[in-house]
Amino acid sequence: MNTKLEQRQKIRFRIRKKVSGTSIKPRLSVFRSNSDIYAQLIDDENGVTIAASSSREKDIVAQKIPKIEKSKLVGASIALKAKEFGIEVCVFDRGGNLYHGRIKAVADGAREGGLQF
Numbered sequence: 001m002n003t004k005l006e007q008r009q010k011i012r013f014r015i016r017k018k019v020s021g022t023s024i025k026p027r028l029s030v031f032r033s034n035s036d037i038y039a040q041l042i043d044d045e046n047g048v049t050i051a052a053s054s055s056r057e058k059d060i061v062a063q064k065i066p067k068i069e070k071s072k073l074v075g076a077s078i079a080l081k082a083k084e085f086g087i088e089v090c091v092f093d094r095g096g097n098l099y100h101g102r103i104k105a106v107a108d109g110a111r112e113g114g115l116q117f
Helices: 004-018 067-084 102-112
Strands: 027-032 037-043 048-054 091-093
Touching: 027 102, 037 067, 037 102, 048 067, 067 102
Parallel strands: 027 091
Antiparallel strands: 027 037, 037 048
């Protein structure tokens, strides 16, 4: 029987078969740990991270709010950084997690920030 981690890894690989980012339409990859959440805009053709944001940034850590609210701020932050690079469209990669809770909050924050996916 597979562990929870192995199952998530299989899901990640299945998603990555279909989802790929380009320099025009990068992949918005989300990683969720128990305490923090991280988001990156990745150009898979060149193997480059264009922009990154996390709940460990000073302005987000300073706010004493629940993790879901911090996740929404991370989404807004990555959308702001994407605008600086002239990126308006991306592909969402949930990283094997369910599209629910903090993962959904990042997506909502990014959409409110102006990213389309």
